[in-house]
Amino acid sequence: MSAKPEKEERGHRLLRDILETVALTLLLLLVVRLTVQHYYIDGPSMEPTLHNQEYILVDRLAYLFHPPQRGDIIVFHYPRDPSVDYVKRIIAVPGDTITVIGQTVIVDGVTLHEPYTNPNDPASLAVYPPIRNLVIGPDQYFVMGDNRGDSSDSRQWGTVPKQDIVGKATLVYWPLGANNFGLLPDESSVFAGIK
Structure with missing residues (x-):
């Protein structure tokens, strides 16, 4: 039973x-x-750090408890068309003063030595007019592609508002054979001299 x-x-x-x-x-x-969230890299603007047709993971909560930092690679809504997402590197944060003349980038009086930029990019000398002593406003970020001669970035269309930032790029997960597969390197040491 x-x-x-x-x-x-x-x-x-x-x-x-x-x-x-x-x-x-x-x-x-x-x-x-x-x-x-995952994103597809479409174009060469972040060479040699990120390659065209790669897939990356983006941490959408990275800036929940602290603001974006210089050197971070971020995905954001393009200020001129929020339906399009861009990926670039943060070069200057709110309150910074930035000067960009050719390949020379100066933030708060410190000339940056940027190992992540494309050294084989001769076009970067003449693409955009010089920017001199631009003060970055509150909740604004100045971003640039690592492939400076082939990047539409803050030199062309201005700063990125914080509310347009989707998150921090953290990992390249496809294709497997790429020379940058895995975690993206921390480049904060490039900006260490800035107070």
Whole structure:
């Protein structure tokens, strides 16, 4: 007589376990979707750091507890068309004074020595007019591509408002054979002399 209720109880436990597993999986997928997003690199503006047709992961919560930092690679909504996302490197943050003349970038009086820029980019000398002593406003960020001669960036269309920043690029995950596969390097040391 007790065999039938035991079978029913095992069936209920199995069903409950399956439902809990499905619910936890859906919750985990939702959390991942809200915190991490993938992006496709379309174009050479971030060479040699990021290559055309690569896929990256972006941490959407990176700036929840601290502001974006100089040297961070960010994904943001293009200020002139928010339906388009761009990826660039932050060069100056709110309150900084920036000068850009040819390949020379000076932030708060410190000339940057940028190992991440494309050294084989002779076009970078004449692409944009010089910027002299531009003070970055509150909640604004001056961004540039690492491939300076082939990058539409703050030199052309101005600063990026903080509310347009989607998140911080953290990882290249495709293609597997790329020379930059994995975590993106921390370039904060380039800006260490800026007070």
